Amino acid sequence: MRILVQKFGGTSVKSKRSRQHAIRHIKEALSEGYKIVVVVSAMGRFPDPYATDSLLSLINGNQSKLSNREKDLLISCGETISATVFSHDLLENQIESVALSGGEAGIITTSNFSNAQIKTIDTQYIHQLLKEHQVVIVAGFQGKTENNEVTTIGRGGSDTSATALAAALQAEFVDIFTDVNGIMTADPRVVSNAKKLEAISYTEICNLAYQGAKVIHPRAVEIAMQANIPIRVRSTMLKDKGTLITNAPEADYSESIHDKLVTGIAYVNHITQIRIQEIKEPQQLHVMVFKAMAEAGISVDFINISPNGVVYTIFERDEPLAKEVLKELKVNPTYTEDCAKISLVGAGMSGLPGVTSKIVQTLTNKQIPILQSADSHRTIWVLIQNKNLETALNALHVAFQLEK
Numbered sequence: 001m002r003i004l005v006q007k008f009g010g011t012s013v014k015s016k017r018s019r020q021h022a023i024r025h026i027k028e029a030l031s032e033g034y035k036i037v038v039v040v041s042a043m044g045r046f047p048d049p050y051a052t053d054s055l056l057s058l059i060n061g062n063q064s065k066l067s068n069r070e071k072d073l074l075i076s077c078g079e080t081i082s083a084t085v086f087s088h089d090l091l092e093n094q095i096e097s098v099a100l101s102g103g104e105a106g107i108i109t110t111s112n113f114s115n116a117q118i119k120t121i122d123t124q125y126i127h128q129l130l131k132e133h134q135v136v137i138v139a140g141f142q143g144k145t146e147n148n149e150v151t152t153i154g155r156g157g158s159d160t161s162a163t164a165l166a167a168a169l170q171a172e173f174v175d176i177f178t179d180v181n182g183i184m185t186a187d188p189r190v191v192s193n194a195k196k197l198e199a200i201s202y203t204e205i206c207n208l209a210y211q212g213a214k215v216i217h218p219r220a221v222e223i224a225m226q227a228n229i230p231i232r233v234r235s236t237m238l239k240d241k242g243t244l245i246t247n248a249p250e251a252d253y254s255e256s257i258h259d260k261l262v263t264g265i266a267y268v269n270h271i272t273q274i275r276i277q278e279i280k281e282p283q284q285l286h287v288m289v290f291k292a293m294a295e296a297g298i299s300v301d302f303i304n305i306s307p308n309g310v311v312y313t314i315f316e317r318d319e320p321l322a323k324e325v326l327k328e329l330k331v332n333p334t335y336t337e338d339c340a341k342i343s344l345v346g347a348g349m350s351g352l353p354g355v356t357s358k359i360v361q362t363l364t365n366k367q368i369p370i371l372q373s374a375d376s377h378r379t380i381w382v383l384i385q386n387k388n389l390e391t392a393l394n395a396l397h398v399a400f401q402l403e404k
Helices: 016-031 052-057 068-092 124-132 157-169 202-210 218-227 282-295 316-328 355-365 386-399
Strands: 003-008 035-040 097-100 107-109 118-121 135-139 142-144 150-152 173-178 231-235 243-245 264-277 301-306 309-315 334-345 372-375 379-385
Touching (some): 003 016, 003 157, 016 068, 016 173, 035 124, 035 157, 052 068, 068 135, 068 142, 097 124, 107 157, 124 157, 157 218, 202 334, 218 231, 264 316, 264 386, 301 372, 355 379, 355 386, 379 386
Parallel strands (some): 003 173, 097 135, 107 142
Antiparallel strands (some): 231 243, 264 309, 301 309, 334 379, 372 379
């Protein structure tokens, strides 16, 4: 049995018209001899009535007094509605299908409600249904505990559901359908000459996703990478094959994956830089500050530690709380607000001199100050003021010839 997993996001299942485009992709895969497992997200986005955030708004969102277990009961309804409506549309198109909840599909998770982890997937029932139907539709984003309680697996959970099912079913491919035609070298809303990537490695897309690119969830990519299952990120509205994510490209893509110096650029904005210096007992300062941040539930990033101080970033939304915490510690922080972190990712930069120099020269030529920097084997980060973000992204995109 040749199995293909296809995941359709919220915009792909939002309306009858968009679902008809999705069904065309299903028909094409069926004509190629596949049995198909379809994973669906909730229909649309806020304020569409069945979107996850719309359901949360019924209980005052994060201010709700409900437990996370009860919240999961509510927000899992969005994907359940989507799965059953999609099954109805397939039946109208004479395609034999059946809809399942995540739990019915055999997805067993931890009991960490609202952010559960997938423990195991029992595929026996799906295999049985695939013998009787052309398509099995699974509600994404959800599973159940060993005690049969409904759980959700966090933001990006439908991507994770799709790749986890593909790994368990030993599928040939995972197709992630969305409203963009693949993965771009940069955000096309900011960089006018951003180009679609024909192919990219698992590691590169993970780095881009963790650094702000939102096309696919990094946890989903890691699962596919471990199982060595190729992912195609595709547009629901087009016939194009999109972007292939793999470490073992097919012949059609063999010329597309090579060690480029930089593969893509991602960014995160709305962040604040905090700088603290202490001449006396600086090591105690490091421990004290990060312990206090952790106890307050504040996520820290872009950490630089020096002998007499520390520099790090937080999300702007956490700044008021961070100021209270640091005031209690009796330290004297300096805050630089409205910052953006740019990440340049590429397998080709590993061990190659001159990449940082080109970044610095490019930004200097545009009179853009660098507030902070760091690097790893495949990623270089720079922190700048958010007002310079668009100029910086476009200049770096040109400097590394990503439009070619």
